Amino acid sequence: MPDPPRRTPAKTSERLRRMLVVVPYLIQHPGTAVAEAAGMFDLTEEELLDDLGLLFVSGLPPYGPGDLVDVDIQEGRIWISMAAYFSRPLRLTRSEALALFLRGTSLSATPGVPEAPALASALAKLADGLGPETLGELPDRVAAAATREPESLAILRDAVEGRERVRIEYHAASSAETSTREIDPEVVFSAIGHWYVAAWDAGADAERLFRVDRIRSTERTGERFSPRGLEGAGRSLYTPTERDVDVRLRLAPAARWVAEYYETVGDVQRDDGTLEIVVPAARLEWLERLALRLGRDLEIVDPPELRGRVRDLAAATLARYR
């Protein structure tokens, strides 16, 4: 690629880009509050007022008093007139349109999203309004395979909203055990196809993450709690504990998906073609089961006791077949 031509510093083009978007909104929605507009466009109030101050001296030739944009700010509300040419925003670029359409489709395929019906009609309007010149064949060639909404989702959402402690029957993959716990649910979010609830586990007196489809039943307790500000979407799906040990495994090529699926540290590619990974784990039960699944595609390096436990589980499982 040749060097890009010299350009006005990014800041100017960035400001211009947002002005051509913010100004049409303000023309279409007269009397919008400064604070509201700033929040909606992710600007500080100062940035917004700076931009409007500049608009005030812009307009059309010969730039007499009657040719300039009229910006009126009174009691924190904005009115813009004399700028009919800025009353509609710039078209979406192709990548903006594609990104929004695809992210929207992805979210609408997540079961149990309360915004899904509104999202579906919004995407249909978007495809219709932008037309094939922007989205091409895309709307007809994108498919979202919906999965089912976990049963406990609605009641957990209510509990988050009402800050109410709930009693759940939960199957933990890590220990392969089902137990009843009392939790303070703070935030419900979806990550890579599953719903999770981040909560304070009253029995363990610690933060825990629960997969909603592994909650068999949820009961309200009527007790209120004060949120601790637990993190939701975007957090790591593994919550470290003080009891964590480093489990060191070697994966044959066919078992490499393990390194993608679980959170691992310090992956090392070895000369024999295996990948050595370290998985922090508080319980070993799920690793025994993983080892059963992977068979010869997995070699356990550490802790050595895990090897014996895998042999025991294999023997107990084989007993069912005898």
Added chain:
Amino acid sequence: MQPLERLVNLVALLLESRTPLTFEQIREKLAEAYAHGDVNSAKRMFERDKDVLRDIGVPIEVTATDVWDAEQGYAIVKDRYYLPEIRFTAEEITALAVAARSGGDTAAEDAVRKLLSGAEEGILAVIGAIAGPSDESTATLTAVGEAVASARRLMFGYRTASGGTAERTVDAFGLAVRGGHWYLVGFDHDRGEIRSFRLSRVSGSIRDVGEGNPPPEGFRAADHVVAGPWGVGEPQSLARVALAPSVAWWAIEGITGADVVETRADGWVVATIPWSPGESLAGWILSFGADAEALGPPELRDDVIRRLEALGA
């Protein structure tokens, strides 16, 4: 005059003008902006401004202003500049904002800001993300989206299940999202058939290598990303599996085509589960440890037993 003010005035001038304007006319009308200094440096400044505008998506067209093609005129074509009017309810624009934010995608967020002017009201409330970012990069998703939109042929490196990276040449037919993952579905030139590719496994850059063939009549991307415990693709027959009560209730949930046949007195559940010969279903059954047993067909049951014996049991 500030560069920003000059640019705003230039956009206003070109949007309002009924005919294309030559640089001389622009210089005359925007006297304060381009009139100082010599003509050549003013022209260079104008060229840079034009690049900035094009960069942010302002469609500036250059046309001949006379039959001899002696002078060029500049215009902004209104139809290509203005976003068509799309009216959204407050719920719809809010849903789009949630989707854009959940993807952690700045291009999608920019799109929502542009669409806001067509909304009845603003966004309902300041909302956080309800979904974490997915595992494919925005650049990959957008590049593949572009290719599907205009039926292009792509070349890319793809990490295979066995750990290697293979070069693939694919006609981009469609995109499908399943279980939170995006897949490109298209004609794989190396295999000679329609295949699906998980975008998070695409490695390195994606190259557009020209026009692709269009998808066959009746093509549906969703048909090509069917998967389950039996592996990838349509299952061929049914297997019988017994599951302990502690795992049965969630293990069968969500598997298309799985059915409970009976619940035994001890609480164990016998289910039929779609199956294709291969190692996938045996691995799935083993992942429940002693909480599951393969009942049949015999080749599946024998495979599970063989794998357990190999573990030194």
